[in-house]
Amino acid sequence: MATIxxxxxxxxxxxxxxxxxxxxxxxxxxxxxxRLAEPGWPHLFGTDHYGRDTFSRSLYGAxxxxxxxxxxxxxxxATGGLIGMLSAYFIRLGNFLMRGIDVxxxxxxxxLALVLMTLLxxxxxxxxxxxxxxxxxxxxxxxxxxTLKLKREVFIDAAICSGAGHSSILFRHILPxxxxxxxxxxxxxxxxxxxxxxALDFLGLGLPPEVPSWxxxxxxxxxxxxxxxxxxIFPGLLIILSVFSMNMVGDAMRDSMxxxxxxxIAGV
Amino acid sequence: MALLEVKDLAIAVAVGGQLxxxxxxVSFTVEAGKxxxxxxxxxxxxxxxxxxIMGLLEGSxxxxxxxxxxxxxxxxxxxxxxxxxxxxxxxxxxxxxxxMTSLNPVYRVGEQIAESILQHRKVSKAQARERxxxxxxLVRIPDPEGRVDSFPxxxxxxxxxxxxxxxxxxxxPKLLIADEPTTALDVTVQARIxxxxxxxxxxxxxxxxxxxxxxxxxxxxxxDVAVMYWGKIIETAPADELFSTMxxxxxxxLMASIPVSDREVERLEAIPSRVPMLxxxxxxxxxxxxxxxxxxxxxxxxxxxxxxxxxxxxRCHFPGEDQA
Numbered sequence: 001m002a003t004i005x006x007x008x009x010x011x012x013x014x015x016x017x018x019x020x021x022x023x024x025x026x027x028x029x030x031x032x033x034x035r036l037a038e039p040g041w042p043h044l045f046g047t048d049h050y051g052r053d054t055f056s057r058s059l060y061g062a063x064x065x066x067x068x069x070x071x072x073x074x075x076x077x078a079t080g081g082l083i084g085m086l087s088a089y090f091i092r093l094g095n096f097l098m099r100g101i102d103v104x105x106x107x108x109x110x111x112l113a114l115v116l117m118t119l120l121x122x123x124x125x126x127x128x129x130x131x132x133x134x135x136x137x138x139x140x141x142x143x144x145x146x147t148l149k150l151k152r153e154v155f156i157d158a159a160i161c162s163g164a165g166h167s168s169i170l171f172r173h174i175l176p177x178x179x180x181x182x183x184x185x186x187x188x189x190x191x192x193x194x195x196x197x198x199a200l201d202f203l204g205l206g207l208p209p210e211v212p213s214w215x216x217x218x219x220x221x222x223x224x225x226x227x228x229x230x231x232x233i234f235p236g237l238l239i240i241l242s243v244f245s246m247n248m249v250g251d252a253m254r255d256s257m258x259x260x261x262x263x264x265i266a267g268v
Numbered sequence: 269m270a271l272l273e274v275k276d277l278a279i280a281v282a283v284g285g286q287l288x289x290x291x292x293x294v295s296f297t298v299e300a301g302k303x304x305x306x307x308x309x310x311x312x313x314x315x316x317x318x319x320x321i322m323g324l325l326e327g328s329x330x331x332x333x334x335x336x337x338x339x340x341x342x343x344x345x346x347x348x349x350x351x352x353x354x355x356x357x358x359x360x361x362x363x364x365x366x367x368m369t370s371l372n373p374v375y376r377v378g379e380q381i382a383e384s385i386l387q388h389r390k391v392s393k394a395q396a397r398e399r400x401x402x403x404x405x406l407v408r409i410p411d412p413e414g415r416v417d418s419f420p421x422x423x424x425x426x427x428x429x430x431x432x433x434x435x436x437x438x439x440x441p442k443l444l445i446a447d448e449p450t451t452a453l454d455v456t457v458q459a460r461i462x463x464x465x466x467x468x469x470x471x472x473x474x475x476x477x478x479x480x481x482x483x484x485x486x487x488x489x490x491x492d493v494a495v496m497y498w499g500k501i502i503e504t505a506p507a508d509e510l511f512s513t514m515x516x517x518x519x520x521x522l523m524a525s526i527p528v529s530d531r532e533v534e535r536l537e538a539i540p541s542r543v544p545m546l547x548x549x550x551x552x553x554x555x556x557x558x559x560x561x562x563x564x565x566x567x568x569x570x571x572x573x574x575x576x577x578x579x580x581x582x583r584c585h586f587p588g589e590d591q592a
Contacts, residue, residue: 091327153369154364154365154366154369154370155369155370155371155372155373157322157324157364157370158362158364158370158371158432158435159372160322160323160324160356161322161324161356161357161361161362161436162356162357162361162383162384162387162435162438163353163354163355163356163357163358163384163387163388164353164357164383164387165353168387172383173372176372176374176375177372177373177374179374
């Protein structure tokens with residue numbers, strides 16, 4: 001399953017990188033004559049209510065998907081990871097910071113994103129920041145626990161004994177031990193960021209409406225769903241397949257990094 | 269001047285807002301190039317004392333309530349963190365009980381040794397690696413050029429302890445604190461690690477402070493011995509003197525409870541009763557409830573250290589009595 005997922009993600013990545021070169025039409029070109037055309041030739045996935053080519057928009061959507069995914073992951077891991085590690089290491093600071101994280105975690109993820117989005121202007125950057133904040137909370141929580149445990153390890157005492165300072169202990173001795181949970185966390189954030197972004201787009205609070213993203217396409221298609229179901233089916237399928245693939249790859253990554261699962265994998 | 273001088277060190281644990289004393293003012297010295305053994309059973313405060321010297325109690329529930337730790341004439345307790353870090357790992361190094369967990373699992377052993385060299389010496393990465401290989405050879409690890417790139421999990425317990433020793437020796441320390449360095453190892457490996465420490469001491473001239481609950485280990489390696497009981501040092505003497513004339517009944521009890529393989533015994537001697545609880549209030553000598561020769565005065569007055577000989581002290585009202 002993970003292999004299929006990986007292949008699909010590579011396809012999406014390829015589409016994202018190569019979109020401007022391989023699209024048959026400009027994703028923003030309006031063609032009133034061919035509006036709501038059925039899938040076929042030359043419009044593989046049909047056209048929407050402005051006559052824009054759905055296939056081209058889907059390819060550009062892959063671009064947005066990757067952009068939002070990578071952006072949210074980087075933002076969430078950097079902020080959440082730092083908060084979690086510092087909180088656990090300087091426990092006084094942690095008592096303060098982690099209570100803030102607790103408050104943020106009390107909101108359902110989508111609600112929190114909605115609240116933050118209403119405060120900000122609709123833009124790609126803001127969408128990334130908001131999704132990043134939502135998932136920074138869980139990252140902080142996970143790294144907080146792991147760092148608490150790690151800093152009691154004897155090898156950390158040994159590092160202190162060898163004269164290592166705070167930053168050296170945090171970044172040279174603790175952080176490398178957190179790489180595998182961070183990678184697994186990254187894969188799940190990547191997947192959830194897609195859903196979150198699609199949901200925000202659908203509710204009209206995510207990316208600006210003119211940006212071709214899978215979520216925006218879904219959102220725009222809903223009024224035409226009876227006349228042009230392909231407008232819903234293609235972006236919907238793309239989201240489902242991509243999120244599913246990311247989850248599969250994430251699972252596989254977690255299993256391969258956790259020595260306890262090693263035997264299970266070998267048995268499969 | 270002694271290399272390490274611990275004076276009236278008292279340590280307490282914060283339990284529910286209250287400070288429960290666990291180490292009641294211990295004093296001892298480690299002379300340059302000599303080995304001091306600290307022996308005592310679990311919970312007597314010997315490890316806490318070593319952690320206090322290395323400054324590893326910071327941020328825990330444990331507080332140093334009084335006393336001073338003079339290393340090379342500098343008080344480690346009042347030294348600014350920056351200056352203390354410059355000493356730790358360079359002039360003073362420590363090895364730990366669990367060789368399984370005292371190495372960082374994500375680094376190759378060579379990198380870890382190099383790391384502690386780079387912390388203190390201005391050398392290039394390549395030079396640090398050279399030095400790491402040299403240190404691995406010094407601690408008698410076979411094929412040091414190959415082993416330098418091993419991860420800790422690829423090494424056996426004895427090997428890991430050798431790597432730890434190599435790391436501790438990275439900057440030629442004047443003092444090596446070894447907290448139960450052989451306890452987690454099996455007996456044959458134990459002997460080899462102790463021999464290694466002895467040989468390294470002869471080669472480098474460092475002082476060793478060896479903490480152990482094993483009188484056999486102490487007898488084999490130490491010049492001087494301090495016996496701890498319930499947070500106090502109850503007997504100090506040069507090793508040969510201590511093992512020929514034990515003055516404190518607790519020391520003798522410890523000795524009698526070691527199984528000896530060349531002598532048939534019905535039952536192993538055990539010290540009756542148990543160690544007093546932490547924070548328990550005791551009048552008089554802490555050992556009197558378990559002591560075979562306790563007299564009324566023992567439960568009233570805590571004995572001071574009495575000189576049995578110029579170099580041999582025991583905290584007992586009747587030291588050396590009823591010698592066997």
